Amino acid sequence: MLVVGRISGLYGVRGWVKVFSETEPRDNILTYRPWYLGTESRRPWGLVAGRPQGKGLVARLESCEDRYQAAALVGLEIRIHRRQLPQLRADEFYWADLVGLDIETLDGVSLGRVTRLFATAANDVLVVKGDRERLLPFVRDQVVTDVDLDSGRMRVDWDPEF
Numbered sequence: 001m002l003v004v005g006r007i008s009g010l011y012g013v014r015g016w017v018k019v020f021s022e023t024e025p026r027d028n029i030l031t032y033r034p035w036y037l038g039t040e041s042r043r044p045w046g047l048v049a050g051r052p053q054g055k056g057l058v059a060r061l062e063s064c065e066d067r068y069q070a071a072a073l074v075g076l077e078i079r080i081h082r083r084q085l086p087q088l089r090a091d092e093f094y095w096a097d098l099v100g101l102d103i104e105t106l107d108g109v110s111l112g113r114v115t116r117l118f119a120t121a122a123n124d125v126l127v128v129k130g131d132r133e134r135l136l137p138f139v140r141d142q143v144v145t146d147v148d149l150d151s152g153r154m155r156v157d158w159d160p161e162f
Contacts (some may be wrong), residue, residue, distance in 0.1 A: 001036060001079040002096050005029050009074060011053065015064040017073055019050070019057040024119075027052055030059065032084050037076040091140075093147060095124075101154045103128050103136070106145065109160045111136075134162075 009018035021029040030051075034044035050059035064070050085094065095117045103111040103126070112130020117138065119125075124138040136158060137143050146155040 002082055002085070002094075003077045004032060004080055005078040007037070007073045007076050007078065008056075010067055010070050011058040013067045014060070015066050015070045016058050016060045017064070017070050018053075019059050019078070021057055027057060029078065030057065032080045034080075035061070036079040036081075037073060038079075039077065041076075041079070093149075097149055098126065098138075098147070098154070101147070101149075101152055103130075103154050103156055105160055106155060106157055111156070111158065111160060114154070134158075 004023050005019055005021040007017045008020040010016070011018050019029060021027070023029045027050075030047065033047050035047060036043070037045055046062035048060045048062055050057060061073070064073065082096075088094065098114050099116060101114045103114060105111065110130060111134060112128045114126050115129045116127045117124055118127070122137070126136045126138050128134045128136055136156060143156055143158060144154060145157055146153075148154070
């Protein structure tokens, strides 16, 4: 299961919730059905309706008819099965695929493991924890030279002293 967002608040009195999306573009989260809420949920939640609202998103889920039922969902992660994601081209990756990869330099020096990623205006950034935390720009062919998901390894052109 992959986390694609979370229920971030209440919207109105008819069971609608505010949704924080970690998808790109953010409203893609509304195309994945069903949702699984929380860390241990096996129950699928059908999405009755969803739409952009201001700078965020709002949604109404099956079996969520009023504000009190919606309040019980606030803070829960929204998860989907990996098979619900579209297939990617050979040179594309989902962030979830990169988390946990071992990072090594072109000379074979281990820098640690990818713990998370975040986006900046310029490029995505890998957070790598090893002997210390490093922030590496995810720039193909300049910094990131090879990504091998099968072996769980990424090679980078990076000075280990930096």
